[in-house]
Amino acid sequence: MSLRLDAVDVLSKWDAPDDRADRLRRAYLTHLAAHEDGMLKACPEAHVTASAVIVDPARGQVLLTLHAKVRKWLQTGGHCEPVDRTVAEAALREAREESGITGLTLLAGGAPVGLDRHHTPCAVHLDVQYVALAPPGSTELISEESLDLQWFAFDALPTGTDDSVRALVTRAREVL
Template sequence: MSLHDDAVLVLKAYGGQEELRQVYLDHLDAHPDGMYKRCGAGHLTSSALVVDPSRGRVLLTLHKKLGMWLQMGGHCEPDDVTVEAAALREATEESGIAGLTLLPGGPVRLDRHPIPAPCHWHLDVQYAALAPVGAVAEISEESLDLRWFGYEEVAGVADTSVVHLLENTLDRL
């Protein structure tokens, strides 16, 4: 099964945000290359909010290009077998934490946001990743900073997309 096919199955099984979910499915139907950055009409991305429930905190990255505190994530790569695997790969690479596990139950949320030309949209499939007890984060080249924030601090540093992702994640914990 291709990554494209996996994304369609994941989205069909996703039980929320019906209108936005259909936008994603329509995009994939119209764009066989819609999983990858080369698709000029936009492309799916995969991300994960790294959560440490034992300490009531989340790990955010200060994105190098955007200058915003965000969850870990990014573009799907040809070696990614599933959208879920892409999210876990991105979270592991950007956090430096080995042993992350995705919260069961599939994506936590979908978020569509505009990006500068030549592409137009990121159609982000958002997961939550559980950090192992005692996890130590290590900054990657893709970040300006990497920091743990208490749940109550997130709204003060991140945009509404991250806040909604955290709310949906906490509903599942």
């Protein structure tokens, strides 16, 4: 199965938690039906991306990255690559690359927990969001894409964190 077909399958089966998420889900499916390259950065109009908020449930914390280009605290994530077989695999790859943590696993049975559509300098990102569990005792390592990595309590996110990250952290707590 191709990455695009995996995304269509995942989004078709996903039980959206509310009307807003369901509208986004349907918009993503419409985009993928209209754009053969809709999963990749090469699609200039919009493309599907994959992200994961990394959690340490024992400490009640999430790991956020101070993104070098955006200069905001965000979950890990980014563009899908041709080597990715699934959207979940893309989210895990991005999480490992940006956090330096190996052994991450996806929660919620590997299903997405949310969707977020946002504008970036390259195009509109149609983000498929996951929750990743950090193994006990894991150590993070800042990548070139980050200015900083920090653990934050679920209810003490940094000032200026946008609503999409706050909503994702709330969903992560619910999944736990």
